[in-house]
Amino acid sequence: MSSYNENNETVIRNEERHSSGGTVTKVAVAVALVAALGGWWYQSNQVSSVRQEMAQSQQKFEQLQSQMQTSATVAKAQVDETLAKMNDEVAKARQEALANSQRAAKQQAGRVMTTLTAKNEELTKQLEDYKQATEQKSTQVDEALNGIKGDVGTVRTDVDSTKTDLSQTKEDLKRMTGDMGVMSGLIATNSTELGELRKLGEKDYFEFTLPRNGQPQKVGEIRLALKKTDVKRNKFTMNVLADDKTVEKKDKNVNEPVQFYTSGARTPYEVVVNEIRKDQVIGYLAVPKVKTMAKR
Template sequence: MEDRTNEYESSTWRQWHTPVILAIAVVLLVSNIYFYWDHHQLQQRLRRIQNSVESDLQTLRENTASSAQTTAKTLEELRTQLDDERGRAMQAANQAAQNARRHADDLAAKIQTEHAKAQEQVASALGEVKEVASTRIAEVASHVNTVDTQVAQARSELDKTVAELRSVRGDLGVESGLIATNAKELAALRELGERNYVEFNLAKTNKPQRVGAINVVLRKADPKRSRFTVDVIADDKKVEKKDRTINEPVQFYVSRARQPYELVVNEVQKDRIVGYLAVPKVETASR
């Protein structure tokens, strides 16, 4: 019984095992064929790539050789051009140097000629200047002598005029300075410089008229008697000087000076007086 069973199992195993083996064998065979074909295709592809690379390398070698020849030829041409340019540049530089030396020589000769002409002109001008200077010096010396003579005459006349001036007592009883009776004597007083002098020509009016640092109002003018009456306004104070005569120092004090101001009338006309105001040189600042 067991023998039959074993025989049956053995027969059954052979029935399904054989197809499996055949199938595996077919798969292996197909796989080997595929791998062989793929390997063959890969070798062909690698061969084509190698041929292409070798062809490219050959082309590159040829192009490189051609490019090297072209570059060498170009470099040679450039070297030739550079030598030519260097030669032309040196020639131009030599020519420029020669021209510069020639121009410098011409300029030096021209400068020397102009310098000689200038020296001649300067010498001639100096001679003319010396001649003119001698003439002018003589003229100036003569003019100085004339001026000195005129100054001496003016000083003599001034001394004479000053000697003729007189000093009188003013209306305040103070001894006045020298009194001028006309324009010539007033000019002599100015030359002495003892006081400052302000001339005036006042008409009769009710309004104060400015004379130096004071105001004056002419109230009355009597040409027949050579007398006049004025109001003197100084330091905001008004003082009447009544019935005064010509060439009489009309004296009054102001806060700025220790000496009195002096109003001197040299001429009395109809409704007008002409004279000057004598102001002390030294004054103090007003408060």
Template sequence: MSITPSPVPGSEKQLAAEPTPASPASSSPAKSSYLPLIAVAVVMVLGLGGLFLYTKSLSDRLNQAQLSLQASLSSQSQSLEQITRRLDQTDTRQTDLQGEFSSTKQTLGSTQAEIQKARQMAAQLAKQQQESSQQLSSQLGQLAQEQEATRGNLGSLSTDVTGVKGEVKSTQAELEATRSELKRVIGDLGVQSDLIAHTRTDLEALRARGDRDYTEFDLRKVSKRQKVGTLQLELKKTDEKRQKYTLNLVADDKTVEKKDKNVFEPVQFYQQGYRQATEIVVQQIFKDRIVGYVSAPKIRDPQTTAAKAN
């Protein structure tokens, strides 16, 4: 920027007529012409200084704002990291909740099935209970009818009890008579026999004693011998009118004829190994048929058995 002083009127002629040397009076206006320039320079310096101060203040503010922004960004970054961690935890929790929900759903389905089954069982039990109640009511009604009938039969029952008592007394009397009939007699070998059974009741009483073995027989007149216990018997003839009979018996490979024997007569013989006699007792005689039993000792004689073995 340049400043040119404006010309003074009438001075052009003087300057053109004669040149004059510079003097102190003419240099004063030149100095005064630099004052505005200096003032402008001062203003510019002041402006630049103010601008520098403003720029520095603005720079400080910017730095402070940048630091604050960085701090804010750092805080926001930390917050963002915390939020990210929370989101991760939330995702994990959500996954766990989904697993728990699936498990709960399955459990709920199983529970609903069990509830349905329990309801069905309860309905079935209720039905059975109703049927049982109806059946019980029917049975109670029938029982009441039977009780009424029983009350009506009490009189006849008392009569029946009296009759049973009479039958018991009669049975006791028959037992006493049976005991009196079980007598010992002399057999055909002249040996006192065992007790003689005249009836089946007598025979059962003898069996109950357990002293001897008893085998019943129903022997008919046939061509073959009949095995009775350890014996073989063959009926030869019968005399129904006189109540006599004749038979052959085979014991220990020996055949013995017992001729004209009477009913209830003990037919005696000895078997090897036994000290007591074996007896045949005929209780009934028919035409070509006899009915009776064989009484054999239970205890073998050790000496007789040893002698047979030797």
């Protein structure tokens, strides 16, 4: 009987052990299942979150792409509009430039035409004036020729009369011997006779009015200094300065040829005083045309 009870107790303990081991296993399986379900749920949530984020990103990308396309379309429209405006402005500018150029060319052509017209009128007037002047000159020449023809006889008469007067004047001119004993030829006693001597052209004549101050005065190529006058006796005294030499001509008479030589002269110079006053004398200097001594 005790043996049976022992066996019974052993069986019961084994069964209890087996029952305890099965419970542990079930618990372990349940824990693993719960862990697996938790992992699956976590992963599912993660995937869903990722999918949601991807959907949002896709949506944002599509929105951004749409905005970019819209912006590109707007920008292209603005560029096209700007280009169209620029083309219009360029075309307008070309038309205005062409119009201005044509207008300027027309204005310039008008000015040139006006200038040419005025110049043509001026030349036409000058031609008419020249023609009238030529006709007038021709008439004057004809009248002058007729007058000359009529005056030829008168001129001849005047020439003959002049020759007669000149011959008479030559006769009136005096021939005297100078203070150096040289025949002076013709001398003049007044301005009229001096004019006749100039016409003969034999000598050069220099008139002078010489004051009595003792200071040399240039007359022609020489200098004269009046030192003394004697109105009552018609005499004078003067110094002649030529070739760095001074020669005194003392107590000379009115209309007397006062002669002196200069360097290289073959005929003497002559000083003739026609009028003697208290403080001055009036006369002329006669200089020969040929001054150089003849070579031997």
